[in-house]
Amino acid sequence: xxxxxxxxxxxYRIKENKPNDKTNIDLGQFFIxxxxxxxxxxxxxxxxxxxxxxxxxxxxxxxxxxxxxxNGRSFADLxxxxxxxQSWSFNGLISPKKWSDIKVSIINGIIGVAENGAVWLDDDxxxxxxxxPFIVDHTIFILNVKQxxxxxxxxxxxxxxxxxxxxxxxxxxxxxxxxxQNLIIGAHGPMSHLVIIVGSSDSQ
Amino acid sequence: xxxxxxxxxxxNKDESRVDWHDKAIWHLRQNRDLGVNKIxxxxxxxxxxxxxxxxxxxxxxxxLEEFEKMALSNGVHVHWALDGDEHxxxxxxxxxxxxxxxxxKSKSMLTEECNLNPYLEKYSIEIVDTDLGERIIxxxxxxxxxxxxxxxxxKKEEIDQLFQKMLGTPxxxxxxxxxxxxxxxxxxxxFLNADAAITGVNFAIAESGGFVxxxxxxxxxxxxxLAPVHIxxxxxxxxxxxxxxxxxxxxxxxxxxxxxxxxxxxxxxxKPRKGQExxxxxxxxxRSKQLASEDFRNSLxxxxxxxxxxxCPIYRRSGGHSYGSTIPGPIGSILSPNIDLKxxxxxxxxxxxxxxxxDVCPVKIDIHSQLYKWRQIIMKEHPNRVKQMAMKTNQKxxxxxxxxxxxxxxxxxxxxxxxxxxxxxxxxxxxxxxxxPNAPKKSFKEWYNERS
Amino acid sequence: MKVGLFIPCxxxxxxxxxxxxTLELLEKLGVNIYYPKNQTCCGQPMAxxxxxCYSKDTCKLFIKNFREYDYVVTPSGSCAYHVRHHYNIIEQxxxxxxxxxxxxxxxxxxxxVMETLHLDASLHKKVGLHQSCHGLRGLKLGQGSELVxxxxxxxxxxxxxxxxxxxxxxxxxxxxxxxxxxxxITEEAISIKMGKDRLTDHIKNGVEIITATDMSCLMHLEGxxxxxxxxxxxxxxxxxxxxxx
Numbered sequence: 001x002x003x004x005x006x007x008x009x010x011x012y013r014i015k016e017n018k019p020n021d022k023t024n025i026d027l028g029q030f031f032i033x034x035x036x037x038x039x040x041x042x043x044x045x046x047x048x049x050x051x052x053x054x055x056x057x058x059x060x061x062x063x064x065x066x067x068x069x070x071n072g073r074s075f076a077d078l079x080x081x082x083x084x085x086q087s088w089s090f091n092g093l094i095s096p097k098k099w100s101d102i103k104v105s106i107i108n109g110i111i112g113v114a115e116n117g118a119v120w121l122d123d124d125x126x127x128x129x130x131x132x133p134f135i136v137d138h139t140i141f142i143l144n145v146k147q148x149x150x151x152x153x154x155x156x157x158x159x160x161x162x163x164x165x166x167x168x169x170x171x172x173x174x175x176x177x178x179x180x181q182n183l184i185i186g187a188h189g190p191m192s193h194l195v196i197i198v199g200s201s202d203s204q
Numbered sequence: 205x206x207x208x209x210x211x212x213x214x215x216n217k218d219e220s221r222v223d224w225h226d227k228a229i230w231h232l233r234q235n236r237d238l239g240v241n242k243i244x245x246x247x248x249x250x251x252x253x254x255x256x257x258x259x260x261x262x263x264x265x266x267x268l269e270e271f272e273k274m275a276l277s278n279g280v281h282v283h284w285a286l287d288g289d290e291h292x293x294x295x296x297x298x299x300x301x302x303x304x305x306x307x308x309k310s311k312s313m314l315t316e317e318c319n320l321n322p323y324l325e326k327y328s329i330e331i332v333d334t335d336l337g338e339r340i341i342x343x344x345x346x347x348x349x350x351x352x353x354x355x356x357x358x359k360k361e362e363i364d365q366l367f368q369k370m371l372g373t374p375x376x377x378x379x380x381x382x383x384x385x386x387x388x389x390x391x392x393x394x395f396l397n398a399d400a401a402i403t404g405v406n407f408a409i410a411e412s413g414g415f416v417x418x419x420x421x422x423x424x425x426x427x428x429x430l431a432p433v434h435i436x437x438x439x440x441x442x443x444x445x446x447x448x449x450x451x452x453x454x455x456x457x458x459x460x461x462x463x464x465x466x467x468x469x470x471x472x473x474x475k476p477r478k479g480q481e482x483x484x485x486x487x488x489x490x491r492s493k494q495l496a497s498e499d500f501r502n503s504l505x506x507x508x509x510x511x512x513x514x515x516c517p518i519y520r521r522s523g524g525h526s527y528g529s530t531i532p533g534p535i536g537s538i539l540s541p542n543i544d545l546k547x548x549x550x551x552x553x554x555x556x557x558x559x560x561x562x563d564v565c566p567v568k569i570d571i572h573s574q575l576y577k578w579r580q581i582i583m584k585e586h587p588n589r590v591k592q593m594a595m596k597t598n599q600k601x602x603x604x605x606x607x608x609x610x611x612x613x614x615x616x617x618x619x620x621x622x623x624x625x626x627x628x629x630x631x632x633x634x635x636x637x638x639x640x641p642n643a644p645k646k647s648f649k650e651w652y653n654e655r656s
Numbered sequence: 657m658k659v660g661l662f663i664p665c666x667x668x669x670x671x672x673x674x675x676x677x678t679l680e681l682l683e684k685l686g687v688n689i690y691y692p693k694n695q696t697c698c699g700q701p702m703a704x705x706x707x708x709c710y711s712k713d714t715c716k717l718f719i720k721n722f723r724e725y726d727y728v729v730t731p732s733g734s735c736a737y738h739v740r741h742h743y744n745i746i747e748q749x750x751x752x753x754x755x756x757x758x759x760x761x762x763x764x765x766x767x768x769v770m771e772t773l774h775l776d777a778s779l780h781k782k783v784g785l786h787q788s789c790h791g792l793r794g795l796k797l798g799q800g801s802e803l804v805x806x807x808x809x810x811x812x813x814x815x816x817x818x819x820x821x822x823x824x825x826x827x828x829x830x831x832x833x834x835x836x837x838x839x840x841i842t843e844e845a846i847s848i849k850m851g852k853d854r855l856t857d858h859i860k861n862g863v864e865i866i867t868a869t870d871m872s873c874l875m876h877l878e879g880x881x882x883x884x885x886x887x888x889x890x891x892x893x894x895x896x897x898x899x900x901x
Contacts, residue, residue, distance in 0.1 A: 007284035010440065010488045014265040017496035021262035023255045027448060029248060045465055096430050097396045115455070116465035123477075130477055131429035134422045134469075152466075153451040162412060162447060165278075165475030169454070172468040174422040178337035178353065180360045181228055182380035187336055187421035188388055188395070193468075213845040222849060230828075237801065246804035515802065517832050521849050554843060556836025556850075557704065559793035563802035576704070576742075583706030591838065595702045599710040602665070602702075603717060605694040612669045633841045637848045638879030641670040648668045648675030652691055 030153045038114040038148045039197065046117030049172030050185055051193040057200045062142070066106060069140060069194060073103035078127050079142055081106065090129055105132045109141040109195065112148040113155045118171035119143060119195060120155060122164035130166050139170070139190045145199035207550035211526035212518075226520040228356060232462050233514040236564070239463025243455065253452050254568040257505035260443055261495060267410035267443045268486065274413025278475045281483040288318030291487045295320060295402070295435055296327060298483055302433050304329060304399040310417070310424035311335040312404030313351055313508060314437050314487060317530045320402075332394045334423040336387055343370040349524025351531060352461050352510040357523050391423075401427035405438035405484075406507070407453055411446050414474040415484070418457060418467040425471050434476065435483045440491050441504040453507060456566040460509040494542045499577045503538045505567040512561035512571055518554055527551060534561035538574040541582065549586050552578035612647050619643035659689050660725035662718075662759070664732045665697040667871050667892075674871055677898040678731040678762055684898070685770055689729070692721040700738040704837045708745055715746050723751040727769065728759040731894045733791020733869045736761040741794065761791055762894055763869055767810045778819035779899045784863030785811055785823065786854065786877070787830040788870035797869065801830050811869055811893055818896060824863045831857075835876035851880045858888060865889045867896050 043053045056065065062081050076088035088102050107126060109119035119141045126132060133139050149155050155169075176187035185191055206214070216222055240246050260267060272282045281298075285291035291314075299307065307329055309315065321342070324331050333342045337354035341347065344366050348354030355363070360378035367373040367383055371390055376382040403424045408415040415436055417424045428434045444453065458464040476482035495501050513519045513533030524532035529540040529548055537551035552575045561571040583592070601608050619627065620643045628635040646654075661682070663675040682689045698718055699711030718739065722728045730736055739759040743752055766772045787809070791797040798809030815823055834840070834850025841847075855877055858866050866888060868874050874890040881888055 005284070006286040006290060006488075009286060010284055010486070010492060011265045011268065013488070013492035014268070014440070014495060017492055017501075018264055019258075019262050019495075019498070019501065021259060023259040023262065025252060025255050025259060025449075027252065027451070030245070030252075030451070048465065049468065100392065100396065113466075118466050118470070128477065131426070134425040134429060151451070152455050153448070156448045156451045159447070162414070162472070162474065165473075165477065167472045167474075168425070169466065169470040170468065171466045171470075174420070175468060176336045176384060176421050177462070178335070178340065178355055179363055179380040179383055180358075181231060181353075181356070182360070184381055184384040186388065187384060187423070188334070188391060188426050189422040209843045209845070212843060216845040216849055219849070226853070241804055243804070517834065517850050518843070518846050521846050521853075553706075553839070554846075556789065556832050556834060556839050556847075558789035558832035558836075560789070560800065560802055560830075560832070563793055563800050579704070579706035580708050584709075591705055591842075592707065595705055595707040595710050598697075598702050599707075599714065602697040602699065602711075602714040605696055605717070608665070608696040616669060633844050634879070636844060637883060638851075638876065639882040640879065641875050644670065644672050646672060648663050648672035649693065651672050651676065652679075653693070 027153060030151065035150055038150050039145060041114040042112055042117055042148050042197070045115060046172070046195060049117050050175060051117055051172040051195060054194065054196045056196060056198050059198045062196070062198065065196065066140065070104050074101060075104035075106065076102050076132060076136070077106040078125065078129070078132070079106050079108050081142070096131055099131060099135050102132070102136050104138045104140065105136040106140045106142065107133060109143040109147065111155050111158055112143045112195070113152055113169065114148055115151045116171055118169035120159065120167060120169050122167035124164065133170060134189045136190060137186070138192045138194070140194045140196060141170070142196050142198065145197055148197070205528050205547065208522065208526055208554040209550065211528065212522035212554070215523045215526055216521070222521050225357065225523055229514050229520045232353070235463030236460060236511055236514065237463070239459040239465065243459070249452060249456060250566055250568050253456055253566055254505060256444060256449050256452060257567050258502065259445065260441070261501060261504060264440060264443065264495070267445060268440060270410045271408055271413055271443055274411065275484055276413070278413050279482070280413065280476065281481070283483060283485045285485055285487045285489070287489045291318045291437065291485055291489070292320050292323040294485050295437070296324060298433065298435055299324070299329060299400055302400060304433065306394070306398050307331045307400050307402060308334050308394055308398040308427040308431065309402040310404065310419060310427055311338055311354070312402065312437055313531060314404055314439055315402065316348060317489065318487070332391070334391055334394065334427055335419070335421060336384065339387060339391065340366065347525065349532065350510060350513060351508050357525065395426050395430055398427060398431045400433035400435065401431040402435045402437065403428060405436050405442050406457070407444050407450060408438055408442045409447050409450070410443050412474060414472055416450060416470060416472050418470050420468045422469050425469055429477070432479065433481045433483070435485065436473070437485045437487065439487050439489070457507055457509055460511040460564070460566040490543050500538065500542065500574055502569055503535065503574060505569050506535055507567055509566055511564045511566065515560045515564045517558065518556070522554070527554070534571045534575070535569070538571055538578060541578050545582065546586055549582045552582060609649065616643035616647070657688060658724070658726050659687050660722045660728045661689050661691045662695060662698070662722065662728050662730040662735065663691070664730065664735050664871070666875065667731065670875065671871050671892065674731055674892040674894055677892065677894040681894055681898040682729065684776070685766065685772060687770070690725070695721045698735040698738045700735060701837055703738065703742055708742070712746055715743055719746070719751050719755055722755055726758065727765065728755060729762055729765045730759065731762045731869070731892060732871065733761040733788050733795055733797060734872060736764070737790040737794035761795055761797060761869055763810045763814050764795060764797055767814060775814065775817040775897055777817070777897050777899055779896055780820035782822045782824050782862050782864045783815060783896065784826060784858040784861065784866050785809070785815060786833060786866050786868040786873055787811070788868045788873050789832050791869045792830055814897060815867070815893070818899070821896070824861050826857050826861055828857055833873045833877055835873050840876055847876070848880060851876050855881055855886055855888060859886060863888060865891050867891050867893045869893055
C-alpha cells in the first residue's frame with residue numbers, strides 16, 4: 001500500500017474536523033473615515049512611530065531638500081530626483097555585502113496610510129533591490145499628498161490585486177524595546193526615517 | 205517539571221523582582237489601551253477579525269489548497285509537516301541541499317514549538333536568532349518568556365553581563381543604547397554571511413499564495429533579502445482568505461501588543477527575488493486535532509499578539525517561564541493541554557477566571573471559558589486526589605441543607621474556640637499569610653429563623 | 657413580584673451582617689423578599705475546581721429552592737454569574753431557563769430591575785470600589801478597562817448616591833484581587849501577591865473602606881490586611897448602601 005503523505009493526512013483531518021460556516025464578514029463598515037484630515041493624521045502618526053516628515057508644496061526644490069538631508073553621505077536614489085550628484089550604482093557586480101556602505105536610500109512610496117503613517121513600497125519602487133530600505137542607516141520616502149489614504153482598509157482597496165513579488169508597509173525606523181523596554185532606534189537598519197510629502201493638502 | 209504554582213512560588217521569593225516584572229508588563233497593557241482607544245469602532249474590528257478567523261476554520265482545507273496552488277504558481281516551494289519532527293527534517297533537508305552552514309532566523313514561535321534550534325545544532329548548522337530579544341535569550345541559553353518580548357524577564361544589567369561574556373563587550377552599566385549597538389554590530393556580520401534565512405509567518409493569504417511577516421526591528425527582512433534561501437514556517441491556522449482581510453488584522457495586531465498603530469515593517473512576500481529560492485513549510489502539529497473540538501477550536505484564531513499575557517495578573521506575577529510551555533500566559537494555558545494534557549495539567553488552574561484575557565483578545569477567543577472547560581477535562585483524566593476529596597465533601601454538604609447547617613455550626617465553633625496554634629496549622633494554606641474571617645455566633649440563616 | 661433572596665454559603669456562615677444588610681436594603685426599597693431556608697450554595701466551588709460533575713445536585717437544589725420566584729437576588733456577582741452561565745450542565749427545563757435569566761446580582765437588580773433613582777443612605781468615608789471580576793466582566797455590570805466603549809459602572813453609580821461618600825479613584829481600576837476560589841489555596845503565592853498589590857493601590861490612594869459586589873474578594877483582602885495590620889477596612893456594598901450615619 002502506498003504511504004499516504006503528510007499533505008493528504010493534514011487535509012483529510014481538517015476536512016473531517018472543520019466546523020460548518022456560520023460567518024458573516026462585513027468590511028464595508030470600516031470605510032467611513034474621512035479624507036479631510038488624512039495628511040495631518042499621517043504626519044502625527046508617523047511621528048508617534050519615531051519617523052519624521054517634511055511637507056513640500058511643490059516638487060521644484062526636491063533635489064535641494066534631498067541633498068541637504070543626505071548631507072554628504074553615500075546614498076542610493078531610486079527616484080531619479082537627484083541628478084547633480086552620483087548615486088550608488090547597483091550594477092549587479094557589487095555584492096550585497098557591500099551594501100552596508102550605503103548610508104541613505106531614497107525611494108518613492110506608492111501609498112501612505114494616515115492612521116498609522118505607513119508607506120507602501122513594492123518591487124517596482126524598490127527596483128527589485130529589496131534589501132535597500134532595510135540595510136541603510138537612513139531612509140527617505142517620497143510620497144505625493146494624493147497617495148495618502150485614511151486607513152489600512154483603503155490602502156488594500158487601492159492596492160487591488162497585487163502583482164509585485166514583494167511589498168512592504170514601512171511605518172518607521174528599525175527599533176526595539178527588547179532591553180527593559182527602553183525604546184532604541186536603529187536595532188538593525190535605519191536609525192532615521194523621513195517621509196517627504198509633496199503637494200499641498202488643498203490638492204487632495 | 206514544576207507545576208505552575210510551584211514555579212510561581214519560586215518566582216515570588218524575590219518580591220521586588222515580581223514588582224519590576226509586573227510593572228514592565230503592565231506598561232505594555234497601558235500602551236495597548238492608549239492605542240486601541242484611538243479606534244472608535246474597535247469592538248466591530250474585533251468582531252470582524254473573529255468572523256474572518258472562524259470562516260478560515262470552516263474552510264481551512266480549501267484555503268490551504270488554494271494557498272498552495274497560488275504559492276506554487278509564484279515559484280515558491282511548499283512543504284507539509286504533520287508534526288514538529290517532520291518540520292525540522294524538512295528544514296534540514298532544504299539546508300543540506302544548499303550546503304547551508306550559517307543560518308539567520310527571525311522570530312517564530314512555531315520553530316520554538318518544534319525545537320528547531322537544538323535539532324539543527326546537532327547537524328553543526330550555526331543558527332542565529334536575529335530578533336534582539338531572542339538573541340539575548342539564545343546567548344543566555346534560555347527560552348522566551350513572552351511571545352512578543354522574549355527577554356522581558358531579563359534586567360539590563362544582566363544583559364550587560366551576558367554581552368560581556370558572550371560578545372566581549374566592555375561593561376556599560378546596563379546602557380541599553382550601547383547594548384543594542386553592540387548587538388547590531390555583531391548581528392550585521394551574521395546577516396551578511398548567512399547562507400539561508402528562516403522567518404515565521406504572521407498571515408498567509410489564500411487567494412494570492414503570499415504571506416506577511418511583521419517586525420519592528422526589520423530583522424526578518426534583512427535576513428531574507430540578503431540570503432539566497434528563504435524558508436518561512438507557518439502553522440496551518442495562519443491562513444486568511446483574502447488580501448483585503450489584512451486591513452483588519454494589521455490594525456489589530458500591533459495595537460493589541462503594545463499600542464503601536466502598526467509595526468515598523470509589515471512585509472508581504474509573494475515571489476522569491478531573482479536568484480533566490482523560497483520555501484514555505486506548513487505545519488499541523490496537533491492543530492487539526494484542536495479543530496475537532498467544538499469547545500477549544502477557536503483558540504486557533506490566535507494571532508500571537510501577547511495582549512492576554514500583558515493583561516493577566518497571574519502572568520505578570522509569575523513570569524513566562526513558570527508555564528513551562530512554548531506559549532505562556534492565558535492563551536498558552538488553553539493551547540498547551542491539547543499538546544500534552546498531563547504535562548500541562550496545572551496551567552488551566554493558573555487563573556482566577558477574571559476574564560480580562562477574553563476582553564483584551566483582538567480576535568475574541570473566549571480564553572477564560574476555555575480554561576474552565578479544560579479544568580473539567582483535566583480533573584476527569586488526571587484528578588488531583590486531595591482536591592477531589594475536598595470537592596466530594598463539598599458535594600455532600602451542599603446537597604443536604606441539614607448537613608450544611610450542622611457543618612456550619614461546627615466550623616464556626618472550631619474557628620472561635622481552637623487555639624491559634626492549632627487553627628493555623630500547616631494544612632491551613634489559607635491561613636499561611638491570611639487571617640481567617642471572624643466566626644460569628646449565628647449564621648445568617650440562624651438569625652433569619654429567629655427574626656421571623 | 658415575588659423575589660427570592662440567595663445568600664451565598666460563605667456569607668451565610670462568616671458574614672451574616674452582609675445578608676442582613678441585603679435583606680434590609682431590599683425591604684426598604686419595597687421588595688417582597690423571601691428567604692428559602694433550604695438553600696446552601698450555587699455549586700461554584702466544585703465547578704471552578706474542575707469538578708462540575710459533583711455540583712449537579714447542588715444546582716438542582718438551588719432550582720428547587722427558587723423555582724417559584726419571579727427573581728432571585730444575591731449579594732454576589734460571582735454566584736449570579738455561575739447560575740446564569742454554568743447551569744447548562746443540568747437539564748434545561750422551564751424552571752432552569754427562568755432562573756438562569758432572572759437571577760440578579762444585588763446592584764444589578766436595584767439599578768436595572770427596580771430602576772431605583774434614590775437611596776436613603778449616608779456614609780462619610782473615603783471608599784474604594786473593588787470591581788469584582790465576575791460581576792464586571794461576566795455580568796457586564798460595568799465597562800471593563802479592556803473594552804473601548806462608554807465608561808459605566810452600576811456599583812459606582814449606586815455608591816455615588818450615598819451621601820457623604822467620597823469615591824476614590826485607583827491606579828488600576830479593575831485588576832483582579834487574586835481570590836479565585838480554590839486558586840487562593842492552589843496558587844497561594846500569586847494569590848497573596850495579587851491581594852497585597854490591590855490593597856496597596858487602595859491604601860496609597862487614601863481609601864478607608866474597600867467595597868465590592870462580592871464578599872469573597874473582600875474576605876481574601878481582609879485576611880491579608882488583618883494579618884499585616886494594614887489601615888484599611890472592608891465592607892460589602894450592601895452594607896454601604898444600607899448604611900445610615
